[in-house]
Amino acid sequence: MFTEVLVALCIGGLILFLVKRSRNQVLQTEDGWWGIGAPPDGEEDITIQPFTVTTSDEELEDLYRRIDQTRPVASLEDSQFNYGFNSWYLEKVVSYWRNDFKWRRQVDKLNQYPQFKTKIEGIDIHYLHVKPKTHHKGTAAIPLIMVHGWPGSFYEFYGLIPLLTEPSDPNDLVFEVVCPSIPGYGFSEAPHKKGFDSVCAARIFHKLMKRLGFQQFYAHGGDWGWQITTNMAQLDPKSVKGLHVNFAPPSKPSLPMVLSLALGRYFPKLFGFTDMDIQHLYPCMEKLAVESLKESGYMHIQSTKPDTAGRGLNDSPVGLAAYILEKFSTWTNRDFRNLEDGGLTRKFSLDDLLTNVMIYWTSGCIISSMRFYKENFSKGLNQPQHKMPVYVPTGFACFPNELMYTPKLWVKQKYWQLETFTPMTRGGHFAAMEEPQLMAEDIQKFTKTVEEKK
Numbered sequence: 001m002f003t004e005v006l007v008a009l010c011i012g013g014l015i016l017f018l019v020k021r022s023r024n025q026v027l028q029t030e031d032g033w034w035g036i037g038a039p040p041d042g043e044e045d046i047t048i049q050p051f052t053v054t055t056s057d058e059e060l061e062d063l064y065r066r067i068d069q070t071r072p073v074a075s076l077e078d079s080q081f082n083y084g085f086n087s088w089y090l091e092k093v094v095s096y097w098r099n100d101f102k103w104r105r106q107v108d109k110l111n112q113y114p115q116f117k118t119k120i121e122g123i124d125i126h127y128l129h130v131k132p133k134t135h136h137k138g139t140a141a142i143p144l145i146m147v148h149g150w151p152g153s154f155y156e157f158y159g160l161i162p163l164l165t166e167p168s169d170p171n172d173l174v175f176e177v178v179c180p181s182i183p184g185y186g187f188s189e190a191p192h193k194k195g196f197d198s199v200c201a202a203r204i205f206h207k208l209m210k211r212l213g214f215q216q217f218y219a220h221g222g223d224w225g226w227q228i229t230t231n232m233a234q235l236d237p238k239s240v241k242g243l244h245v246n247f248a249p250p251s252k253p254s255l256p257m258v259l260s261l262a263l264g265r266y267f268p269k270l271f272g273f274t275d276m277d278i279q280h281l282y283p284c285m286e287k288l289a290v291e292s293l294k295e296s297g298y299m300h301i302q303s304t305k306p307d308t309a310g311r312g313l314n315d316s317p318v319g320l321a322a323y324i325l326e327k328f329s330t331w332t333n334r335d336f337r338n339l340e341d342g343g344l345t346r347k348f349s350l351d352d353l354l355t356n357v358m359i360y361w362t363s364g365c366i367i368s369s370m371r372f373y374k375e376n377f378s379k380g381l382n383q384p385q386h387k388m389p390v391y392v393p394t395g396f397a398c399f400p401n402e403l404m405y406t407p408k409l410w411v412k413q414k415y416w417q418l419e420t421f422t423p424m425t426r427g428g429h430f431a432a433m434e435e436p437q438l439m440a441e442d443i444q445k446f447t448k449t450v451e452e453k454k
Contacts, residue, residue: 027234034191035122051115070318081342085322106355126187127180132165141176143214149223151324156433163440184368197375202231220244233392242450246397249404251386280405302373310367331429395420395446401428
């Protein structure tokens with residue numbers, strides 16, 4: 001009896017030791033230099049410069065000339081969006097873009113929030129920094145960094161920002177929001193050297209937040225923003241008070257994931273599966289394998305030869321719009337593939353969609369944004385960041401039409417301190433832009449949960 005108790009204590013102690021040791025693990029990284037040539041001698045320039053989005057007659061004339069010279073191609077009969085962007089509807093979008101879309105007005109809208117640039121690791125980093133106009137006395141605004149993905153931009157958050165910085169409910173928390181552009185996206189300078197992945201972006205954004213005076217902050221991300229903010233939590237968990245994401249596909253299958261897929265349809269309660277989980281996971285061959293193949297062709301191209309495909313998109317505004325906007329159709333709702341107009345304006349306005357396209361067009365960033373896939377996937381899925389859990393408090397907003405649906409059990413395999421998991425009633429991949437109110441409410445709920453515990 002004594003021996004059995006001693007063995008049990010030893011095993012328990014070993015497990016406790018290993019768990020505590022693992023919780024002290026942080027992702028290791030080294031400073032990089034992504035500017036042209038060799039890094040200069042001396043200290044890095046840490047000045048912050050105001051930035052304003054501008055346009056010109058020459059820029060618009062060049063755009064219109066290229067649009068006018070596009071060569072339309074008829075879609076197949078009864079093909080809707082199943083072959084990609086429907087040509088019939090593309091002509092309508094292009095006509096609106098050419099004749100009715102007011103880019104100068106949208107530039108003014110972009111400039112409604114303060115924007116800046118600062119050089120970090122040799123490249124200019126663009127970001128919004130939105131402070132609340134008013135907040136309750138005795139309470140400080142909560143710093144929050146929000147990171148976009150592809151083919152989105154910082155503009156995805158324009159509907160969400162005022163809900164966080166100027167909430168209508170006096171009981172809500174007030175946030176001070178920082179929205180950077182990923183290097184190589186929008187108005188952030190593209191890296192000039194190979195190897196810039198999500199960990200590098202996470203390291204740069206940590207430096208940005210510290211440069212702005214934030215020693216601790218919350219982080220939110222979707223798409224690549226999910227991976228970058230997750231890496232931020234792994235790099236410096238003491239700085240990230242809480243992590244909120246709306247996208248969390250598993251890096252590799254785990255035993256609980258495999259078992260849940262095999263048995264979850266028959267024993268859902270055993271794995272905590274809800275009716276919503278069953279609906280979106282089964283039949284798993286169709287929902288997970290076939291659907292992933294249908295929607296991941298772009299990823300294979302961008303993970304292998306981004307410069308080849310990107311060159312054509314960089315020359316043709318119509319081609320660029322078709323390539324980007326098709327994602328805002330099918331990634332918002334897969335059923336939109338069966339509509340002639342792709343359901344684009346059911347969730348978004350053409351002005352907002354074309355503003356995002358114009359950010360890519362005017363900055364000429366489509367190729368560098370696509371390279372981000374190659375830099376991440378070419379290193380494989382056996383990198384430390386893919387194997388390491390996240391220990392900071394985490395909240396997950398589970399939108400039903402997300403590109404890769406992730407039930408709670410799977411999220412917990414990566415995020416060990418999952419504080420909130422919210423099944424949403426509607427919404428897809430671009431949730432912050434599509435459903436800003438729902439996203440704001442969930443960020444509020446998660447942050448309140450973490451703050452109350454602290």
